[in-house]
Amino acid sequence: MPQLKKQESQAIRGKAWKFGKNIDTDAIIPARRCNTSDPKELAKYCMEDADKDFVKKMTPGDLIVADSNFGCGSSREVAPLAIKSAGVSAVIAKSFARIFFRNSINIGLPILECPEAVASIQEGDEIDVNTPKGIIRNLTRSESYQAVPFPDFLQQIIDLGGLSAYVETRLATNNGKDDS
Amino acid sequence: MSHTLAEKILADKCGKDEVFPGEFINAKVDMVLASELSGVLAVDEFEKIKGARVFDPEKIVFVMDHFTPAKDINSAEIVKRCREFARENGIRFYDVGRAGIQHILLPEQGLVVPGDLIAGADSHTCTYGFLGAFGTGIGSTDAAAAMILGEVWLKVPETIKFIYHGKPPKWVGGKDLILHTIGQIGVDGAMYQAMEFTGEAVVSLGMADRFSMANMAIEAGAMAGVFAADETTRAFVEKRSQREGKYWQSDENAEFAETYEFDTSQMEPFVALPYLPENVKSVSEIAGQEIDQVLIGMCTNGNLEDLRAAAEILKGKKIHPDLRAVIIPGTQKVYLDALNEGLIEIFIEANCSVSTPTCGPCLGGHMGVLAEGERCLSTSNRNFRGRMGHPNSEVYLANPYVAAATALAGHITSPNEVVN
Numbered sequence A: 001m002p003q004l005k006k007q008e009s010q011a012i013r014g015k016a017w018k019f020g021k022n023i024d025t026d027a028i029i030p031a032r033r034c035n036t037s038d039p040k041e042l043a044k045y046c047m048e049d050a051d052k053d054f055v056k057k058m059t060p061g062d063l064i065v066a067d068s069n070f071g072c073g074s075s076r077e078v079a080p081l082a083i084k085s086a087g088v089s090a091v092i093a094k095s096f097a098r099i100f101f102r103n104s105i106n107i108g109l110p111i112l113e114c115p116e117a118v119a120s121i122q123e124g125d126e127i128d129v130n131t132p133k134g135i136i137r138n139l140t141r142s143e144s145y146q147a148v149p150f151p152d153f154l155q156q157i158i159d160l161g162g163l164s165a166y167v168e169t170r171l172a173t174n175n176g177k178d179d180s
Numbered sequence B: 001m002s003h004t005l006a007e008k009i010l011a012d013k014c015g016k017d018e019v020f021p022g023e024f025i026n027a028k029v030d031m032v033l034a035s036e037l038s039g040v041l042a043v044d045e046f047e048k049i050k051g052a053r054v055f056d057p058e059k060i061v062f063v064m065d066h067f068t069p070a071k072d073i074n075s076a077e078i079v080k081r082c083r084e085f086a087r088e089n090g091i092r093f094y095d096v097g098r099a100g101i102q103h104i105l106l107p108e109q110g111l112v113v114p115g116d117l118i119a120g121a122d123s124h125t126c127t128y129g130f131l132g133a134f135g136t137g138i139g140s141t142d143a144a145a146a147m148i149l150g151e152v153w154l155k156v157p158e159t160i161k162f163i164y165h166g167k168p169p170k171w172v173g174g175k176d177l178i179l180h181t182i183g184q185i186g187v188d189g190a191m192y193q194a195m196e197f198t199g200e201a202v203v204s205l206g207m208a209d210r211f212s213m214a215n216m217a218i219e220a221g222a223m224a225g226v227f228a229a230d231e232t233t234r235a236f237v238e239k240r241s242q243r244e245g246k247y248w249q250s251d252e253n254a255e256f257a258e259t260y261e262f263d264t265s266q267m268e269p270f271v272a273l274p275y276l277p278e279n280v281k282s283v284s285e286i287a288g289q290e291i292d293q294v295l296i297g298m299c300t301n302g303n304l305e306d307l308r309a310a311a312e313i314l315k316g317k318k319i320h321p322d323l324r325a326v327i328i329p330g331t332q333k334v335y336l337d338a339l340n341e342g343l344i345e346i347f348i349e350a351n352c353s354v355s356t357p358t359c360g361p362c363l364g365g366h367m368g369v370l371a372e373g374e375r376c377l378s379t380s381n382r383n384f385r386g387r388m389g390h391p392n393s394e395v396y397l398a399n400p401y402v403a404a405a406t407a408l409a410g411h412i413t414s415p416n417e418v419v420n
Ligand code: SF4
Pocket: B065, B066, B101, B102, B103, B122, B124, B298, B299, B300, B358, B359, B362, B363, B380, B381
């Protein structure tokens, strides 16, 4: 795969908001709010059916820390988009549902799979993440955790700046015909 | 090496002799699919990509089904944007009056055949496994990329094998087998894996029952749910498509991540309770639960066979006065066939509302949204909190016989209680 310059990684630092198992895409952004693709509009209703005050309580930069199977259900890309546009800087979970995982990478929402972090982090803990290294630091508890690394194939897409950038690179280099 | 059905389709689509679970591949797609809900974001992304052109307009299909006929101005705008994109690029486009719920529509129109790889910006794209294809859900940006490259990146899944023995009793169908299975393995029981459904019980099932099972594979987190295509499949496909298809099968000594076996001969119909499809009980355990609305149809049970099942119970009767029933045929063709067979008349005589094909109420869009505290028994596939309306409404999932029986009784009941 051709190399482009790496994405600038933004600082990820904020308070942890904890959620349980199997948070589905209807809880992240219910379909009644999905008749638009405007990120600002979607942001208003982020996590509405899991915690209706979430958007009011959180401050930009905060993180979602959830149990297993986060983002199960629909393929709606507006789910990670709503989280990102609400200002959530990253989602840490024990595991992610497959399509949510793809969508997050594609739209550039940082996600980290790390059961250990989820087990230790309590709501309100101050968290800091180094995404390229996958290191999660809990500043409140002076602990740090290592997230499961992305497979090489995905790390390359992330490094290029997401799937659209990958497609552009393919189109520019070999007219999109070849496997990389 | 021996391989599973899913591995064989994926190897074929990336031009390799064999692929192994865990391997990342770029696979050629036979069809890229989007609704207006996912399509509008795909169009946004597509237009941002420099040098973007559709790889093959014949292999891209947009189906306007979620919020159509447009439920409000925003929805109308979204559909309009998809419609304009479709016209400009010459892709296949199914609009109001010509459409239906995408997963019933594509096989009906012969757009999917065994051995195909379908990448759809809709999680229930796993449905196409019912005819021996590999269908899998992707996101909107993924769909934009697939429309341009004609390829999708995938991680080859492990396969879990499910063997269903015996002959399912009357009233027990594919919907019950899959509800029972999800109840056993949980909503994350097949995450990132393929589910393969086998055994004499499912071989004897018709295409509509297989359809319901593959459709709900995603409810266990699966990437795909597949059946080996057989003579039943061939008869279905040959009536609808000019294309041949490839009839792959798992090798006898293929490696499965796990194998589950079920005896279907003693099964009862099952019901999934709020708020997860894994909260499964048999109908007699939950009988008596009062219900405000019954919804029959949607992708999971919106085929003609499903409407026949409901009509068999409702014929000549009236639904309970305190309950309302909404019936939605899957496509225009299903609607017309149901009309010609007299099913629609049975429904209207029974005081049911019958609507043009749409996803509408299944995702809390329109045509039967629930108020606070209301309970709906639905033949759809998801019962998450807020799925069909107010966050404090409830959805119970069941097969069309149970749904029709419940509509007559006003509470959840076994079909045995209302016939004779
Ligand atoms: S009927 Fe429901 S589950 Fe099926 S495609 Fe439509 S919204 Fe999705």
